[in-house]
Amino acid sequence: MNTSLSIDNIMQCVRPHLRGLRPYSSARDEFSGQAHIYLDANENPFGSPLLSASSYNRYPDPHQQAVKERLAALKGVSPKQIFLGNGSDEAIDLLIRAFCEPAQDSILITPPTYGMYEVSAAIHNAGVVKVPLTPESFQLNTQMVIEQSKHAKIIWLCSPNNPTGNLLRKEDIRAILNHTHCLVVVDEAYIDFSDDEGWLPHLQHYPQLVVLQTFSKAWGLAGLRLGVAYAHPQIIELLDKIKPPYNINAYSQKMALQALEQPRQVALWIEQIQRERQTLHHALKALPFVDKVFPSDANFILVRVHDAPAIYRYLIRHGIIVRDRSRVVLCDNCLRITVGKAEENKQLLDVLQHWQKED
Ligand SMILES: Cc1ncc(COP(=O)(O)O)c(C=O)c1O
The missing domain is CATH 3.90.1150.10 (Aspartate Aminotransferase, domain 1)
Structure with missing residues (x-):
């Protein structure tokens, strides 16, 4: 049993050059209070040609605090356990960027599954270990995943799985969490359509667990591009450090807040x-x-x-x-x-x- 895997073990898997990285400090990081004259971010003081939307001349909150607080309340997690991405595709990209050394490390996927895991790995020149699902029932070959995980940094599990539609069995995912040393990402883009509670309630038991969800499906906001990674605060801090500073634009933040009022x-x-x-x-x-x-x-x-x-x-x-x-x-x-x-x-x-x- 691998119940002793700690967040320190996981942070040791981060690419070494990122561990001490000092992130870009934006104007909105250095001053985040209220003032009546803003001359710190080289913005247009007049507004924008969009007269009805004049606040778009200002940069958005780089930490998306308001959205995170509202979402945290809805999901029963802490805002510190939330990363917001420009679609969950951005979270997929950043997780591989953070943990996989190009031409050296690999991810493990379980085909047939969502295509972006492999594409993102290819973009980062990371290897891909494939352990196919069982034919017809599309469940995990759990023992083989555990064996092959020694060649991987991240295990990618999609539940409900795209394109097959089924949930992966809880006991199989639990065995993988208990018997591997990898980061385990459970992509729950479609969990809202299931009666299963998914893996968010288990976050505090597994420091290596990352749960991906998205506003693109049940929330009907694919066009806004808003995806979510839930994980241990240290993993979230790492993703925030390496993301583009203003990855969620002002309109998306405003619309997400409005949508979150309508569960x-x-x-x-x-x-x-x-x-x-x-x-x-x-x-x-x-x-x-x-x-x-x-x-x-x-x-x-x-x-x-x-x-x-x-x-x-x-x-x-x-x-x-x-x-x-x-x-x-x-x-x-x-x-x-x-x-x-x-x-x-x-x-x-x-x-x-x-x-x-x-x-
Ligand atoms: C399993 C899965 N994960 C992630 C995504 C990407 O979602 P987003 O629109 O949040 O980038 C999709 C999109 O179809 C998907 O099927």
């Missing part, structure tokens, strides 16, 4: 999507050319059909875009279909019912 609206959408997901699951299953509809805890469904590329093209001709995942490992002939509004799902099913194999 009830988000909960209603989630309920609707869960209901639609079930309806769509059963309707897809009944189609003659569908081999398998995989169970989903996310806002999309993976479905195996007779000829995925042909059906994909057929849907495009009818103005409906889904994701062809048939070239992804373990996903032969699979399409990933986002759960839409009831009317959209109905149109999708109407079109699918008329599909006939192309000559």
